[in-house]
Amino acid sequence: MNQKTNGDAIEIFLEGPISEKTELFDVKVQNFKHIKLNMAKVTFINSIGVKNWISWTVRFSLGTKLIMEECPYVIVNQVNIVHGFVPKGTIITSFYAPFLCESCAHELTMKLENDVHYKYAANQLPHEVHLPELVCTKCGSPMEPDFMVDKIFGFLKEKA
Ligand SMILES: [Zn+2]
Known part of the structure; x- marks a missing residue:
């Protein structure tokens, strides 16, 4: 995982599975207002990953904007199937x-x-x-x- 920060904005490049061990969940998201995730190299997400992902988004400060780019198909599926997977106002800029x-x-x-x-x-x-x-x-x-x-x-x- 790589990350770049610029004031209250952070851009994160994810890689591999989203599961119990994903580093993303250690990011202090409450410090940022704009969170951009590049998901091109995400391989899959398991049920623990879904649970951790949701508790991670719950820690966002009020009004934080989540942008997801280059989402694999499996991730878009989760967004559609799992209610509350992404906060209201999230933008998916592209997906496969x-x-x-x-x-x-x-x-x-x-x-x-x-x-x-x-x-x-x-x-x-x-x-x-x-x-x-x-x-x-x-x-x-x-x-x-x-x-x-x-x-x-x-x-x-x-x-x-
Ligand atoms: Zn053909």
């Missing part, structure tokens, strides 16, 4: 989603980005989803999202 070719079963993972592929609801406007149109690199057929679009973007709805 699986796509599948129905003709040849080729799979690929694509990074979906806020303000490009999806948009949070704001100023009375509803949230938006614009999935990329991907073509299979093996056979040229269109690729389909290998996830339930409504479910995976559930996180957009909570933060209106």
